[in-house]
Amino acid sequence: MSGVAGYFNIQAAPKGSLRSLEQMVWSLRHRGPDGFGFFQDDLTGLGRAHLCTTEPEIGLQPLCNEDQTVWVAADGEIYNHTDLRSQLVQKGHRFAGDSDMEVLVHLYEEKDVNFLSELNGQYAIALYDTRKQVLLLARDRMGICPLFYCCHGGSCYFASEMKAVFAADRSVPCQINSQVLQDIFTFWSPVGADTIFTGVEQVQPGHFVEVSRQGISQQRPYWHLTYAEEPVDPVSEEELAEELQTLLTDAVRLRLQAHVPIGAYLSGGLDSSVVTALIRRCSAHPLSTFAVAFEDAVYDERQKQLRVSKHLQTEHEQIVCRYADIARCFPRVIFHTETPILRTAPAPLFLLSGLARKRGCPVILSGEGADEIFGGYDLFKEAKVRAFISVQPDSACRAMLLKRLYPYLALSPTRSASFAKQFFATTVHPESDLFYAHQPRWKNGRFLIGFLSDALTADDYSPLEKMRGFVASSMHGQDFFTRAQYVESRLLLPNYLLSSQGDRMTMAHSVAGRYPFLDHRVVEFAARVPGRLKMKGLQEKYLLKKAMRGLLPAATVQRKKQPYLAPDIPSFFGGAVPPYVEHLLSPGYLNTTGLFKPAMVTNLVGKCRAGSRQGFRENMALVGILSTQSLYEQFVENRLTDCPESLGKTKKIIQM
Amino acid sequence: MQENTDKIRDFIISNFLFDTEETPLENDTSFLEQGIIDSTGVLELVEWLEETFSIKVTDEELIPENLDSVNRLSRFIARKTS
Known part of the structure; x- marks a missing residue:
């Protein structure tokens, strides 16, 4: 890279x-x-x-x-x-x-x-x-x-x-x-x-x-990423699983070409474990694996990482993230993302690439993309549950399924099934809304946009209409599960995950990330696999798990997916508030940028300071506002002017 | 009752709306329909209710009929504290 x-x-x-x-x-x-x-x-x-x-x-x-x-x-x-x-x-x-x-x-x-x-x-x-x-x-x-x-x-x-x-x-x-x-x-x-x-x-x-x-x-x-119609002749699951294992092994093998040591990110979840297992299969060299651990046990996955590392005999090392670490590197993270973000999740990955570089691994393999192409996200599961309930909206039994979603969250939206039913719009028919799966999440947008200053929202602009124009023609005729995969693969994967959490965070420390699941042959294969084999019932990444049986510890294959999360508001307000946060969120600087309503932001900051529990929306609002203010400060207000007279390392100049 | 209604309004406005001037809050407005509270906000609301009014809200009571507007909340608290 x-x-x-x-x-x-x-x-x-x-x-x-x-x-x-x-x-x-x-x-x-x-x-x-x-x-x-x-x-x-x-x-x-x-x-x-x-x-x-x-x-x-x-x-x-x-x-x-x-x-x-x-x-x-x-x-x-x-x-x-x-x-x-x-x-x-x-x-x-x-x-x-x-x-x-x-x-x-x-x-x-x-x-x-x-x-x-x-x-x-x-x-x-x-x-x-x-x-x-x-x-x-x-x-x-x-x-x-x-x-x-x-x-x-x-x-x-x-x-x-x-x-x-x-x-x-x-x-x-x-x-x-x-x-x-x-x-x-x-x-x-x-x-x-x-x-x-x-x-x-x-x-x-x-x-x-x-x-x-x-x-x-x-x-x-x-x-084009095109999803094929479900095959008329049922192809046996075993054959498909075998084909997938062969393809993925080849994708990993191709990505091991290098003149420098190669490492792997090992989060403890299925996808990075798959990649690590296949590296071990393709190469006899010692393998360094790297992971993010958190001081806050809510986010920590250390035990699961160590289990896989031990099983695959890797030299494993982790960075242990404290709240203050995230707050400290956050402005550097924004310098590299070059875009506002709503979660702090990129920050630990910024620190992680620093560790990989320090340990002499300028290339790492990672499991990004598997959730998008093989049906791993909770959002897919949530949509399936909602669609299932919508068939008989009054069934108490069906509504109970909502409780199976998000069991790992301290503030689970499903503790109250009755509210969850309303929140997840379970009476809406899956085919009546092009963005059926994403709609509950996108509803938060209205709340976040409420913080923007009047000058920014004066025109009658609708993000949803823009999205419709962008993807509608590619999604017509597809079922809600496929439509959700398309939005994840063509929008969020490149524009958020691979950029703000992927390329920009690895390259910040001169580390190149390689992603076997994103070999286009693997992506094209996944697009041919029927949705029912990606998520069987509510079992995510069914076919991938089947393909990898025997190569990984059973507990790793069977465990329920836990998405990668990092602490948001507590990172900035869980201890002494860093001076730059005070500055960026001060009424004075909010007036300077003119992007947000100072009184509203001050109220939000007050709530953050009080240290009470915060919902998803407040966390996203705080990180969104802070990152936008930081972006303004680093790009709009202060431009880079640090280029020296001589670059020193120029090795090739061709002038014709 | 009026005192509770004011307390609830203050809490909803300062804790969920953040913007006191521009978002008018009627006492019958549905929090969920208007997007004032999301489903995690409901749990925040319950914590506040339990703390402020020294009551215990059971899972069975977590229903929109009890919690989804200022007036509904006010009536719910009145029932629980009577």
Whole structure:
């Protein structure tokens, strides 16, 4: 992994263009501390901060084809590069080095933009065709690697992180988009290509965009996540489970290619245990595993982690998170997420990547994605229960099922079945609402948006309408379970989980995350599996568990899912309140940003100080407001200006 | 009764609405329908009831008929404390 950045001169080149490139790449140095490379001609600038993983040092980018007419700077890994390379060599292509990314320029020569469909990997690609005078920006199918762009002053700037776009040129405006803030407060993430900053867009997962002298094209998909109809011939469960185990093993094997030590995150839950077990199966090397533990026993999973670690014989280490640790690193976390968040869950993962790096593991494998594609989330279970009750809304027996949801929560919404029935809208028919599964959660959005200042909510904006426009056509004709999976996989996975908890938290400490469940072959396989085999009755990830029987301790396979949570309000108000929290939530600074109603926030802060029990909504509101205020302070109010005269580690400059 | 009604209103407004000026709260407004309280908020409300009025609320009493508006709460407390 690494950081990429650059520009395309649509009408004008940026002033002092090499300096601009340096400033961009310097702001991404946490993504690639091992060297910087640059390419420039009259039209285009490409830059890259390099992190040594699979590539030896000669793999510094930008890279080019034989006659130097196609150039590429890319972040990520191409896992099937060996196969692709031998096919290309057979066709007469000559390779200059060993980098996996070199296949991109040659494959592009063969297939033009269609080369994207041939790749298995995680990547953000900036490919420049000097003959056509076109810059292609493309992102992997599931959205593991980030890629943003912004047009300003006749140039199109692009980068792995938005901070690089703002570092390119001080005149690039940096403003919080009030509609996207409402989206985030409703859905936990922006929708589609939007970002929290006005004018900055992201290339959507599985999409590409072309930049030329004529301007920027629409984003176009090169891959679709389509859920197949349930097969008419019942395929035996055993066969499917076997196929899944073979596929996942191969996905793990491909992700073990590296010139550096590889570790794994081991949360104690099923998904990371699956990945760890398969690593042990594919490799005899000693394996380091890393985990988050919490001082607060409500969140702690240490015993479960140790059980799996012992079973799989890994060298296990954990960071023990106290409330104050989360509060202390929170501003750094927001510097890296570059977006408001409603939970502190990314913070411990920020600390965890620090531990992995310290222990010499710049690459870790992790279990993200399994819940989305194999039916792991409580939200799916909740929707199933609601749908079951809706058939006979007055049945007391059916309503009792609500009590089986969320047994692990201290403030479970289901302690009162009668209220829960109303809250979960059990009389609504599953097919009458496109977002049936998500609606109970999204209802909180109205409460959170209530904290926004009047100026931000003056227009008649509806986040739900935007969401409908974004996904409706892809979801029509699907049942509620499949629709819920689609929303999780295409929206929350790339725009929240893989970004705020994934890429941005690992790369904050120069650690590359690899995700076997997000191998597109595994995702496509999962989309063919009937929903009833993903969640059988109320048993989540049924098929995955079946596929992994025998490889893991029975207790790990059988345990009920406990989602990864971190303490929210107590992290900031459970002890001495950090001065920066006091400042960001003070009426004075709330007036400065103009984003929230100071009186309401003051009331909320008062409740937090009182230390009473807080519901989900209050926790989300506090973290949402604090993170937005911090984002404003770090990006809108104070821009990065720390680029030195000489970058020191520049190892490659090509000027044409 | 009026005293309890005022106490309840103060608690709901300061604890769930946060915004005292812009959200008018009628005594018959349904907390759930209006999104004033979510289902975890119900438990917060119950803790407050038990503490403030020295009563014990059983699981069977956790129903909207008892708890889902200022007036319903007020009547419920009156019954429990009589």
